[in-house]
Amino acid sequence: MVRGAPAFEPLTPTSFLRRAAVVHADRPALVDGELRLTYAELERRALGLGGSLAARSGGPGERIGILATNSAPLLEAHYAVPLAGATMVPLNHRLAAAEQVAVLTHAGATLLICDREMAARADEVAAAMDGALEVVVEGEGYERLVAAGEGFEPEPLEDERGLLSLNYTSGTTGSPKGVMAHHRGAYLQALAMAFHSHLDQRTRMLWTLPMFHCNGWCFTWAVTAAGGTHVCLRTTDPTDIWAAIEGEAITHLNAAPTLLLSIAAAAPTTREGERIRIATGGAPPTPTLLAELAALGIEVTHLYGLTETFGPLAICEWQPEWDELPAERRAALKARQGVGNAIAEQLRVVDEAGEDVPSDGKTIGEVVVRGNNVMLGYYRDEEATDNAFRGGHFHTGDLGVMHPDGYVELRDRAKDLIVSGGENISSVEVEAALAAHPDVYEVAVVPVPDERWGERPVAFVVPRPGTTPDPADLDTHIRALLAGFKAPDRYELRDELPKTATGKVRKFVLRDEAR
């Protein structure tokens, strides 16, 4: 069979910018405070930055950290870094400096790009890394890079399954793991997001979801594919969000339900703007929240995914007939995580032998998946990769049921994970940090439901004999080691922890008590 050379082009999400710079050359690509860029300008800047990055001694495959709020440099990096043949490492800016150092060290990053907000933190991180890390700050230094690379012509991508980014996740086991995202997956996932979220040239996407989180669920590329406008927002203050919604005529935004709660609470009493489409994930939206948002002309789609699946693997795809159901039933249907998106394979729910559980909406199993929007593996961690990929599927660690109509609903997180404000908190990690306190003999951390954050951690502490640890002291201790949002809300002192016969802590007992 003749294999025509013209009939193949590697799939990479940077191609969406190449297209937008032609098709949507003069349309607004990016708004970030006073800064406004057209797609022609965004491409010019991304190529300029890319050219400078490609010329560095780090060469192809260099890992480039980005420490930034939802700002122009972070969006530009989503194009410039892959165009340079390098690998993006977007950092969670809410982590403690020591955690960021650990991520950058593990990734082997040699350059860190940061926005103004993160400049001081970047210096702190670089200092801790003893000069192994160069820092470029938004402003003069960054603009020099953009200017120096002008006229850059990127090398063609060699392998569409090549490494695009390392997205570190705290995961369930405590130590952060570097999720290896590939070009092909990001390209396809971006197309699926553009399709399901009905993006087009009129789209004005408010960046409330952190771009560092799974590369913004690939909307960093999806909005560009549609020729819409990225509206950056460097804070998550609900007042700022509403000012942006009204001032920038926002049509779309993505956010975890916790943020949606505060958006709804801060809403203007009447609203006459265009309908807004919101995609949410991390936890199911509650009926109350859905009703409040509907009253504001906001339509909510429930998505489900993980860093390992380029963000939203599944969508609670709405069947038009459901519009006729009572509100409570609609909310129950919308709380389901749903079905694989347009480019995803369908989710499976399996028992411990890897066999599908019955589709009865009752039998709990683990959610597993395979397909083009699954990561390549964990960076430099073959053991964790092999474990996650056992049996030829990616194991999400989430427990759920399969409904008769093929929709998946999560029943329980893998029990060690606490999801707070869309962020994963590993109870194992918090326990390890607390156990380092001299007065702590034994400790267990469990989630409690929280109206605002979804879940918050609570610690059960068995004091070392002869001591009585002060909760304020424990709090100070933990905040010196971990990001503030990981610190437990309460510390309960106990003589002993409930355990199984084989000595494992019975966490479900503690979860009940904590409630």
Place this chain on the structure above:
Amino acid sequence: MVRGAPAFEPLTPTSFLRRAAVVHADRPALVDGELRLTYAELERRALGLGGSLAARSGGPGERIGILATNSAPLLEAHYAVPLAGATMVPLNHRLAAAEQVAVLTHAGATLLICDREMAARADEVAAAMDGALEVVVEGEGYERLVAAGEGFEPEPLEDERGLLSLNYTSGTTGSPKGVMAHHRGAYLQALAMAFHSHLDQRTRMLWTLPMFHCNGWCFTWAVTAAGGTHVCLRTTDPTDIWAAIEGEAITHLNAAPTLLLSIAAAAPTTREGERIRIATGGAPPTPTLLAELAALGIEVTHLYGLTETFGPLAICEWQPEWDELPAERRAALKARQGVGNAIAEQLRVVDEAGEDVPSDGKTIGEVVVRGNNVMLGYYRDEEATDNAFRGGHFHTGDLGVMHPDGYVELRDRAKDLIVSGGENISSVEVEAALAAHPDVYEVAVVPVPDERWGERPVAFVVPRPGTTPDPADLDTHIRALLAGFKAPDRYELRDELPKTATGKVRKFVLRDEAR
């Protein structure tokens, strides 16, 4: 780098049916007269047929011809044949029997599936092939195949760039060639069509475009990807079309402008139904046609492509600001073929040396392209393939200009360009000017040899019903709009124009007549 096995799935358009059979199991997939199938049923039938095809002695890679109007068997074949590992050869049912024999013989097809309408013709074709061709007719024989393969589990696709179908170009010129379409291209093209045409679960697509034509521009898979409904229509009678539009609550249809003309002419005087989206291609829609359709609540998108590019390679992507322009200017913008679709590479317009012509909207060159929605080549025709792929791009054979905004506008097929006294006259331009005359229903302009000028234009005009346009009046009209040398030397009035099965005017017939 760890390459996780779970992170790859070959791209094939049959996966959209696999998904729809889960996500949209009970939604209407297909309407064909009295026949109504859900997606669960459509998958069950496609797997059944696929199982029987896979079990045939022809084995994997067998070429299976399909001779059918827009009917259930033709849509089912779009899934069953690739699921069987075989190659689809959809035939133009309007060709002569001898032409169909030539195609089936060239393809090496051993089985022909046909619908009731084509049963007699299929027998005629089989007879001419001396028993080398088995025929299965819609009805009892076909249903036996569907039933016999029940429970079929398809082999995984080995190569996403493998052969999916052979689509023989009807062509306005020359001998038909077998375009080799591949799975990856059809998958990506279907996603692009679903995205650009805003397909979703509420979509009800009326099949006016022949499915045999570039596999229905990949909408045979795109509608399924979106969970919409395929409404088959076995005729192209405008009365049947309007009955279907009203009776089946149609939201979308695709058709060449010639068919749109008759749809507009047969329209009810008032219409209160939902907005209909129409995609058209093959020739630019005229301002008059656009105005008539707009009055009926029909929105037209102009697409451009070839069988070699899985149908619509380009889209005249509408910029929201253009809504504010006067109708005439909007029509002129909409007449442009546009820009590469979301998954396509951008079109180039090149001179004979293969260099891009200036983006001045004036300099004529040939439109060339590369990318994932380009065919693998022409089946068993290396010479034609090499010629079409010279310089690493697919050469469309269409002549056009590149506008400063990156939009391509066709000026002519290479052989439709009229060269008169050293000046190029675009027949498309003259046709558009004539179509603006109130008495002109349809028009085609072709060159005739001329001793003095080399070539001169001649116009064939179909008058609007009830009118008899005066040539002198048409001449005055055209000279008011265009340079005098572009005015046709003669005007021939006709009841209708000769057309290909896909509605393109057969200009070579007119050229012969004009002589």
